[in-house]
Amino acid sequence: MPELPEVESLKLKLKPRLIGKRLVRVTLKRKDLRVPMPQNLQKNLGGERVINVRRRSKYLLMDFSNQHSLILHLGMSGRLFFTSKQRSLDTHDHVLLDFEGGLHLRLRDPRRFGVLLLTSTAKIGEHKLLHHLGPEPLEKDFSANYLFKLCQKSRAPIKNFLMNAKHVVGVGNIYATEALFLSNIRPTRMACQIKKHESEKLCQAIKKVLGESIKSGGTTFRDYVDVDEKPGLHQLKLNAYAREGETCFRCQSFIKRIIQAGRSSFYCPECQT
DNA sequence: ACGTGTACCTGCACGC
């Protein structure tokens, strides 16, 4: 489900409510998501305080006072939200986190493509899931120059290229689609055919669409909700994603849908070349 | 070595 803006929105809302709080109890309602969850969580984290809540790529990182960190990924259908401890359990409520002061956080993930792991805070960057990741798109090191140079080495379609976390993290199906629309580039173009000026436009478009989505609290299609189970608003601003057969806001042509690497892509056949 | 296809899993909307 969530791409960078959705995870960033969760992080921003979790931070002020969790930092400094002790984790009282961790309850696992099953033993695995996409991979087995650590079975020693209560022993390792029970009684520890939350020092920080961070995001790297689409991973949410929770640092605790004993130098351990939780790594959480929401996959396609994961939700992380505060609720009442008394609320009855949904079939797919897999993890319950009770913090001091009665704060109760739940992880719900019907498809179980999510991940929950524990690692030492110091070694988090070396973790198998994180070590190979490319730059954060909203940071300075993700520049037009960086993008252009990397593009020149790849014969993959530009959309697939953008969704490859080795090149840049956090850009999933929605935002790759939208950034390409904003920069007038057809998603099927080979990355190595992108011109210098296009890479500048594309780099800007990626930063813009991600930044605006964060401001809108993310995009909600079906599963995503924030920590208070409220949807985001960015779906109201999409230009291409999920708009097959509707008219382009720029030129009134019909938006097309194609499949690339098994995922839907949407583009305007007139404005994107 | 890189790019694509497949697997993981459930739920929902659709057409017949």
Added chain:
DNA sequence: TGCGTGCAGGTACACG
């Protein structure tokens, strides 16, 4: 109503 099909904000891995 019921069933089959196709689709869904992700990612690691096996293959060619």
